[in-house]
Amino acid sequence: xxxxxxxxxxxxxxxxxxxxxxxxxxxxxxxxxxxxxxxxxxxxxxxxxxxxxxxxxxxxxxxxxxxxxxxxxxxxxxxxxxxxxxxxxxxxxxxxxxxxxxxxxxxxxxxxxxxxxxxxxxxxxxxxxxxxxxxxxxxxxxxxxxxxxxxxxxxxxxxxxxxxxxxxxxxxxxxxxxxxxxxxxxxxxxxxxxxxxxxxxxxxxxxxxxxxxxxxxxxxxxxxxxxxxxxxxxxxxxxxxxxxxxxxxxxxxxxxxxxxxxxxxxxxxxxxxxxxx
Amino acid sequence: xxxxxxxxxxxxxxxxxxxxxxxxxxxxxxxxxxxxxxxxxxxxxxxxxxxxxxxxxxxxxxxxxxxxxxxxxxxxxxxxxxxxxxxxxxxxxxxxxxxxxxxxxxxxxxxxxxxxxxxxxxxxxxxxxxxxxxxxxxxxxxxxxxxxxxxxxxxxxxxxxxxxxxxxxxxxxxxxxxxxxxxxxxxxxxxxxxxxxxxxxxxxxxxxxxxxxxxxxxxxxxxxxxxxxxxxxxxxxxxxxxxxxxxxxxxxxxxxxxxxxxxxxxxxxxxxxxxxxxxxxxxxxxxxxxxxxxxxxxxxxxxx
Numbered sequence: 274x275x276x277x278x279x280x281x282x283x284x285x286x287x288x289x290x291x292x293x294x295x296x297x298x299x300x301x302x303x304x305x306x307x308x309x310x311x312x313x314x315x316x317x318x319x320x321x322x323x324x325x326x327x328x329x330x331x332x333x334x335x336x337x338x339x340x341x342x343x344x345x346x347x348x349x350x351x352x353x354x355x356x357x358x359x360x361x362x363x364x365x366x367x368x369x370x371x372x373x374x375x376x377x378x379x380x381x382x383x384x385x386x387x388x389x390x391x392x393x394x395x396x397x398x399x400x401x402x403x404x405x406x407x408x409x410x411x412x413x414x415x416x417x418x419x420x421x422x423x424x425x426x427x428x429x430x431x432x433x434x435x436x437x438x439x440x441x442x443x444x445x446x447x448x449x450x451x452x453x454x455x456x457x458x459x460x461x462x463x464x465x466x467x468x469x470x471x472x473x474x475x476x477x478x479x480x481x482x483x484x485x486x487x488x489x490x491x492x493x494x495x496x497x498x499x500x501x502x503x504x505x506x507x508x509x510x511x512x513x514x515x516x517x518x519x520x521x522x523x524x525x526x527x528x529x530x531x532x533x534x535x536x537x538x539x540x541x542x543x544x545x546x547x548x549x550x
Numbered sequence: 551x552x553x554x555x556x557x558x559x560x561x562x563x564x565x566x567x568x569x570x571x572x573x574x575x576x577x578x579x580x581x582x583x584x585x586x587x588x589x590x591x592x593x594x595x596x597x598x599x600x601x602x603x604x605x606x607x608x609x610x611x612x613x614x615x616x617x618x619x620x621x622x623x624x625x626x627x628x629x630x631x632x633x634x635x636x637x638x639x640x641x642x643x644x645x646x647x648x649x650x651x652x653x654x655x656x657x658x659x660x661x662x663x664x665x666x667x668x669x670x671x672x673x674x675x676x677x678x679x680x681x682x683x684x685x686x687x688x689x690x691x692x693x694x695x696x697x698x699x700x701x702x703x704x705x706x707x708x709x710x711x712x713x714x715x716x717x718x719x720x721x722x723x724x725x726x727x728x729x730x731x732x733x734x735x736x737x738x739x740x741x742x743x744x745x746x747x748x749x750x751x752x753x754x755x756x757x758x759x760x761x762x763x764x765x766x767x768x769x770x771x772x773x774x775x776x777x778x779x780x781x782x783x784x785x786x787x788x789x790x791x792x793x794x795x796x797x798x799x800x801x802x803x804x805x806x807x808x809x810x811x812x813x814x815x816x817x818x819x820x821x822x823x824x825x826x827x828x829x830x831x832x833x834x835x836x837x838x839x840x841x842x843x844x845x846x847x848x849x850x851x852x853x854x
Contacts, residue, residue: 281686386561386564386565386568387568389561389565389838390565390568390569390572392834392838393565393566393569393831393834393835393838394569394572394827394831395792395793395796395827395830395831395834396793397793397796397797398793398796398811398815398826398827398830401796401811401812401815401816402573402576402577402815402823402827403576405815405816405818406576406577478689478690482690482692485692485694485695486692486694486797489694490800490812492816505694505695505698509698512698512701512702512706513706516702516706519695519698519699519702520699520702522695523692523695523698523699526692526695527687527690527691527692527695530689530690530691530692531686531687531690533690534686534689534690535686538686
C-alpha cells in the first residue's frame with residue numbers, strides 16, 4: 274500500500290488501534306467487574322464532581338455498577354458485533370456483486386433486483402423485524418446487521434466488475450482457457466479490493482451506530498452484557514438528574530465511529546489519490 | 551425512453567412485492583399474534599378460536615394472497631391491537647412524520663447548502679476546515695444520542711423546549727434538528743464537491759473576467775449548475791431520512807410513523823407492520839425512480 278499520508282487518516286488509525294487494545298485488554302484495564310452490583314454505591318457521580326470518589330472514576334449506574342469498567346467492556350461488544358457484521362456482509366455482498374457483474378444478463382437482473390429491494394427496505398425496519406422475530410441475542414443482532422449492509426458491498430463490487438470484465442487482459446485470460454473461478458479470483462478480485470476495504474470501513478462505523486441503537490431499544494444484546502447502547506438505554510431514565518449516564522457511552526460510540534470513518538477516509542486517499550479533494 | 555421507464559417501473563413493482571413477501575414471511579414464521587392477544591389464562595381452545603377469527607389458521611399463501619388482494623383495493627386490514635382499520639390509523643401518523651421530515655429538510659436546506667457553498671468558495675481556509683470537520687463529526691454521531699444531549703441542554707438545563715410529545719411548534723424543534731443532522735453531513739459534502747467541480751469550469755472564469763460581482767457568479771452561475779446532482783443525491787437520501795425518523799421519533803416519543811413502527815414490530819401487529827413497511831418502501835422506491843428517470847432525461851448515457 275502507498276504511504277498513509279493524510280493526517281486525519283493517521284489520527285483515525287491511532288484511535289482505532291487504541292479502542293481495539295482497550296477491548297482486547299479489558300480484563301486487565303477495568304478497575305471493577307462490569308457486572309458487579311453494589312446498591313450502596315448506586316448513582317455515584319464521576320470523580321471530578323462533588324460527592325465523586327476516585328474509586329469510581331466515572332461514577333456508577335443505578336445498580337451500583339462501575340461506569341468506567343462497563344465502558345471498557347462495552348468496546349468488546351461494539352467491535353465484535355460491528356466486525357462480525359462487516360465480515361459477513363462483505364462475504365455475501367462481494368460474492369453476489371462478483372457474480373452479478375461478471376455474468377450479467379438474467380443473473381444480473383435477479384441480483385440487482387435483490388440489491389435494490391434491500392436498498393429500498395429502510396434498514397432500521399428490517400433490523401427491527403429480524404431482531405423482533407429471532408429474539409435478541411448477539412448472533413441475531415449480527416444477522417440483522419448483515420441483512421442491512423450486504424447490498425452496499427454488492428452494489429459497488431457489481432459496478433466495478435462491469436467496468437473490468439471487458440478489459441483486454443480479461444479477454445486474454447478467457448482466450449487462454451482460464452476457468453471462470455480463476456479469472457474472477459486472480460484477475461478481477463484484486464482490482465476491486467481497495468473499494469471493498471473502503472466500503473468495509475464505512476459499513477463498520479455504520480454497524481456500530483446501528484448496533485447501539487438496537488441495544489438502546491432493548492433489541493440488541495441482553496441487558497446483563499455491558500454494551501454502550503444498553504448503557505444509554507438504562508441511563509435514559511436518569512436524564513433529568515444524572516446526565517453523565519447517557520453522555521459517557523455516547524461519547525464512546527462517537528469516538529469509535531469517528532476513528533473508523535477517519536481511517537476509512539485515509540485508506541481511500543492512500544488507494545486513490547484522485548478522490549482526494 | 552418509454553421502454554426504459556416502464557422497465558424501471560416493472561422492477562419497482564417487483565421490489566415492492568419482494569419486500570412485502572419478506573416482511574410477511576418473517577413475521578408469520580416467528581410470531582403468533584393470537585397468543586400475544588389472548589389473555590394470559592386463555593385455554594388452548596380459546597387461542598385456537600381467536601386464531602380462526604383472525605384468519606391466522608389459513609395456510610400462508612392464502613393469508614398473503616388475501617392481504618395482497620386487500621392492498622390492491624386499498625384495504626390494509628385491521629390492527630390486531632387497537633382493532634382499528636390500518637387505513638384509519640396511519641394518516642395522522644404520516645402527517646406528523648411529514649411535518650417532522652419537512653422541518654428537517656427545511657433546516658438542512660437553509661444550513662447545509664449555504665455551508666457547502668462557503669466551504670467550496672473558501673476552499674482550503676479555516677471555513678472549509680470547520681465545515682468539513684462538522685460533516686465528518688456528523689457522520690459519526692449516533693443521532694439518538696444527539697437527541698438525548700439536546701434534551702439535556704435545551705429541556706432539562708435551560709427549560710426552553712419540551713422534552714417530548716407533539717402539539718405546538720416547540721415540540722418539533724428538537725426532533726427536527728436531530729433528524730436534520732442525520733442528513734446534514736452528506737448535504738454539505740455534496741454541495742461542496744459539486745460546487746468545486748463547477749467552479750473549475752471555463753464559464754465561471756469567463757464570468758469573473760467579465761467583471762461580474764462575486765456573489766452573482768457563485769449564486770447564479772455556479773449554484774444553478776451544481777444543483778442537479780445535489781437534488782438527485784438528496785432524493786436518494788429518503789431511505790436514510792425514514793430510518794432517521796424511526797430513531798428520532800422513538801427518542802422524543804413523537805407520534806409519527808416511525809414510533810408506530812417500533813411499537814407494531816415489538817407487539818407483532820402484523821397488518822400495521824406490513825402497511826408501514828410497504829409505505830416506507832414505496833416512498834423510497836418512488837424517490838429512487840424519480841431520481842433515475844430525471845438522471846436519464848439529463849444524461850442519456852445512464853440508460854445503458
